[in-house]
Amino acid sequence: MQSGAPALRSVLTVKGQSCEVSLEPERAALCWRELRPRRGRERSRAAELCLTRVLHRARALTGGLKHQFPPGGHVVPVSEIISVEDADAGETYHHGSNWQHMCKPHAFTVHYVQRMKKHRWSCKAVTFWCSDEVLCCQWLKALGDLLDRQTCRPKHLLVYINPYGGKKKGKQIYERKVAPLFSLAGISTEVIVTEFANHARDNLYEVNLDKYDGILCVGGDGMFSEVLHGLIGRVQKDTAIDPNDPDVVLSPCDIRIGIIPAGSTDCVCFATVGVNDPVTSALHIILGDSQVLDVCAVHRKKRFLKYTVSNLGYGFYGDILKSSEKNRWLGPARYDFAGFKMFLSRNWYEGTVSFQPAKWAAGSPRDLTRCRSGCDVCRQSIAQLEEHQRAQARGLVRNEQEDDWKTIKGKFMAVNAANMCCACPRSPKGLSPAAHLADGAADLILVHKCSRINFLRHLIRHTNKKDQFDFPFVEVYRVKNFQFTPKHLEEDDDVDAESTDMAIPGKKNFAQICADHPSCGCNQVNSVWNCDGETLDQTAIEMRVHSQLIKLFARGIEDSKLEDVGCPSRV
Numbered sequence: 001m002q003s004g005a006p007a008l009r010s011v012l013t014v015k016g017q018s019c020e021v022s023l024e025p026e027r028a029a030l031c032w033r034e035l036r037p038r039r040g041r042e043r044s045r046a047a048e049l050c051l052t053r054v055l056h057r058a059r060a061l062t063g064g065l066k067h068q069f070p071p072g073g074h075v076v077p078v079s080e081i082i083s084v085e086d087a088d089a090g091e092t093y094h095h096g097s098n099w100q101h102m103c104k105p106h107a108f109t110v111h112y113v114q115r116m117k118k119h120r121w122s123c124k125a126v127t128f129w130c131s132d133e134v135l136c137c138q139w140l141k142a143l144g145d146l147l148d149r150q151t152c153r154p155k156h157l158l159v160y161i162n163p164y165g166g167k168k169k170g171k172q173i174y175e176r177k178v179a180p181l182f183s184l185a186g187i188s189t190e191v192i193v194t195e196f197a198n199h200a201r202d203n204l205y206e207v208n209l210d211k212y213d214g215i216l217c218v219g220g221d222g223m224f225s226e227v228l229h230g231l232i233g234r235v236q237k238d239t240a241i242d243p244n245d246p247d248v249v250l251s252p253c254d255i256r257i258g259i260i261p262a263g264s265t266d267c268v269c270f271a272t273v274g275v276n277d278p279v280t281s282a283l284h285i286i287l288g289d290s291q292v293l294d295v296c297a298v299h300r301k302k303r304f305l306k307y308t309v310s311n312l313g314y315g316f317y318g319d320i321l322k323s324s325e326k327n328r329w330l331g332p333a334r335y336d337f338a339g340f341k342m343f344l345s346r347n348w349y350e351g352t353v354s355f356q357p358a359k360w361a362a363g364s365p366r367d368l369t370r371c372r373s374g375c376d377v378c379r380q381s382i383a384q385l386e387e388h389q390r391a392q393a394r395g396l397v398r399n400e401q402e403d404d405w406k407t408i409k410g411k412f413m414a415v416n417a418a419n420m421c422c423a424c425p426r427s428p429k430g431l432s433p434a435a436h437l438a439d440g441a442a443d444l445i446l447v448h449k450c451s452r453i454n455f456l457r458h459l460i461r462h463t464n465k466k467d468q469f470d471f472p473f474v475e476v477y478r479v480k481n482f483q484f485t486p487k488h489l490e491e492d493d494d495v496d497a498e499s500t501d502m503a504i505p506g507k508k509n510f511a512q513i514c515a516d517h518p519s520c521g522c523n524q525v526n527s528v529w530n531c532d533g534e535t536l537d538q539t540a541i542e543m544r545v546h547s548q549l550i551k552l553f554a555r556g557i558e559d560s561k562l563e564d565v566g567c568p569s570r571v
């Protein structure tokens, strides 16, 4: 409701109780509260509605109801109303009395978001009964007009479903839990059930994107990665940007991506919504939420390899992924099995890491801030980054292309670049709890070679309140880019020749034997990179953060205080 628009106030009946109901212009909210305490369910609805009429007369006489509701009322922000419909058409109201057949009372139903525990949302409905048709139409029109003004909401979506992701229930989840909500909200969809890996990615290069207000993926992180690659690739193609150039400024993607979690790992959904729940994600999409997200581009010299939004991990997390791929038949449990196996293997890898710190970043990886909805650290960091870029363009500060590189050589058990906290239900803190979704930087975590017991202590701290970086063998930096070169390629000028590191015949056999027999005391030469759950063949890589390159249908994790009051909130 626009500021200055008149308030709509009436006495309507909700669940047999007379309620004072208002559309508050200044709060852009629908509010209602019972006018008197409930006296028992046996009260006849006819008597209640008659009382409603009496109160309406009283309203006319007194010139309006009082402006502030006392405690005990409900408030639903208009921005969280999903839809409004004529209750007769919706048939959502329980018609319990004969009286309605005689008097034909009129009613409308409001569907809205209710906050549950742990960032979960559900769709609730409340039906308001009016004394006459004119009043009912007045309410339907006022609410409809307000919903029409929610211009950020999508109307037409392109949906890709991976029928084989997670427990192979993507299609079922979409049809049973998500599609009914979209139809309630008046959203039309075009659904493509993928037939092969990379179907969605390839399709995104061909479709007419102008037709859609958003692209959804139903599946896990692998499916999201497909859509991410398809969309970013398509936008670069349309804007004649060469993604193979590691120094190029990529064109941002304006169309939003929605994730309906239905995979084995739904890390991106968890970190941007706070829960892996298809209904919650669908509701964020319906309300038209928007969350910008940094994307890291991974290159090998002048060749583009992959984009990543969550974790780029070498060593421990790369080995887990590689090992888990062999046991896909175990389902999601394959990650636990592979993790345990890799922990026992205690592999370490020699190499050199070079990086440039993100000097503009407002936070640090070891502070106690957490990236939350409307994050101040992200906003401040980007403001400082833009200021820095403007100063560079004017020649006021020196170009950092060549300067400020820091180099660390060592034997690493894990090298991780976390672009977000990477929290998941198993590790609610994540790999880097203070990492931010859209600050233009990633957290580079280096775990040097250490004893098995120390590595276990480090891993356990991902699940408790202690600082997982507070060990002499762990280093963490907030960076704008980094490079990694494994030791055996350090001397090699022609690192481009490496197609896959395991292609070096002698080393391949050696690595294979030792991976299978960790007790022999030898170590594998190379790990692989785990790039958002997909393996990279190359080991010598460079990564750069592209700030706020994409937008998701999400709002970041909300402050839990909102859940305590619930929605509709008690005033």
Ligand SMILES: Nc1ncnc2c1ncn2[C@@H]1O[C@H](COP(=O)(O)OP(=O)(O)OP(=O)(O)O)[C@@H](O)[C@H]1O
Pocket: 161, 162, 163, 164, 165, 166, 167, 193, 194, 195, 196, 197, 198, 199, 218, 219, 220, 221, 222, 223, 224, 226, 262, 263, 264, 265, 266, 533
């Ligand atoms: N129809 C299909 N057939 C085979 N593979 C597909 C199909 N559609 C998508 N894929 C691929 O399946 C992979 C895994 O998908 P998804 O992320 O949805 O499930 P997941 O169980 O979470 O997998 P993972 O845990 O391995 O990421 C993705 O890399 C995607 O490219």
